[in-house]
Amino acid sequence: MAREKKLIIGAINITIQPHTPQKYLELFKDTYKLKNAVNISGDQYGLLANMYKVDREQDELGPITGDIFKFTNIDKNAQWFNVSTNDFASADDVDSVNIPENLKPNSSRFSYIFFPEQHLLFYEGYYDGNSFGPSNAERFISRLFNVDSIVEKFGKVDVTHVPEVNALTEALKLPFKERIEMVVKTPNPDNHADAERRVMQRMRAQNVEKFEQKFKAVQGQSIELDDDLKSMAHISAKNGSFYIKGKDHNFKPIEFSTVKHPLKITEYYDPDVESAFELFVRVASSMKDVVTEWFRR
Template sequence: MARDSKLEVAAVNIRIPDTHLRDYDSLLDKLASLRRGVKVYGESYVAINFYNSTTKEGIFSKYTEIDIDGEWFDLESFDAAVPEKIEDISIPESLRPNLSQFYFVLDPDLHVVVFSTYAESRGLSTRSVEKYFKEALSWPEIMGVHGRVEADIIKDYGAVEEILALEDLKELHVVIRTPNADDVDKNLAEIIERRLREQQADEYEETLKAKGGHSLKPNERTEKLAKIAAENGQVRARSVVNGVTVDHNTAESPLKEVTTYKDDQAELAVFRGLAENIFAKIREVRAQFNE
């Protein structure tokens, strides 16, 4: 009997500044049209090679850049390949090995891209996608139209709540990169944006520390800041567990949806279902700021 397939998705929050064209559909279309990859680790590259402006769906491709002119290993001799064998190597200049592809979909209103992180026994890490966007969004062709665009993997809201509820919380660091003011508490957004703008800063950080036998008890404002950081930065903390100091970081807990499906189910259909689950969670959290 065939084993069920696994599919896992995560999300990245993209913010175009309000001083520039906030057209997220056009942004992704432009990234796809540039036909350019970003080195994410080792010799692995990630690129957007397809985007459909009608469905708002596209494909990330992960591939490997190899140095054809470098040293080669001969499995027959189990040693360095002799020059004569290397001369026989003929790989077209346009081809790259180890291709794996992953669906993504954009919700323009949320300015969030949900993407597959695991499909068909192949993985695409959230850090790779975040690294792709952080470099690609700095390309002159993008900045010339959309300005300085921010991108952050959305963290698990539950992980944020768990940190805030830690029994012996000693340190709390909330890091926020410029948010979209439409998504968050208006008063907090105004404070964050003003402080960043006035001091030409890229990140806003608040730190709380408890000394001696005291433990932190985050208030409502801090809880809201932490929820904002889940989408626009990260939350770091330290607590004491059985006398041992333990570090916590939401960077290690991206918001994800996971399922398995049968062979007679189309991967794209399953992906769309998981993506909508993620979008729904984000809408729910953002709605809390407007209550």
């Protein structure tokens, strides 16, 4: 029996206005055609390398999958170092370097799957010994879509990493809530998400793409969560960010931020029984509706 391997899966909520499953597929197709290498951080870049249906026989509006490649982009104009001389490389040394433009070092591959109906993208955050962290994944997807030609056609593309719902639920139970801060980007209401729909309609009517709300408790008191505030907490967690500060029953200071608690699903698999991709598709397919339901209020 082969040794079990680890796979970590993250999820990102993608929203455009107005939205339909067909529009989301067009967004991906148009972006993929650009073949843009996107800066993630420092000299790390990413590329949406391919895109195809999960199942050839599936409905036209079914999920799409493909690969994200992460690699190092070498700045050939930067100063080079010669480890033999312990000094900067000479002009002759640098001239002898010949790296084809189409070859990139330190590459790693991560699968993604996008469900246009739920506008959720699942990605491999850890595969085959390589990591693609939540903040880097969110930054890559945001920069990938928010280029001039895409924004001109689809408008601003909002990207939010899905937070860990259990951590959010526990944070809302904090007995002494001193401060709450929420950032809300225009949501795309799923079926029966009445609260999201009302927020979206109000933001559209006021020509607002993002707003912030801050609540501070009366000295010595705790903020009381009514149904509206609970709904906004879930909406901001899915479409922006949610932060709460307070104390537990022992008066120990507690802080929680959805930004610091991204959803990371860890699974283990036997490569002799199931491939990493098969596991990835299976988990993502089972989680898409679960994630949507978590934040439906």
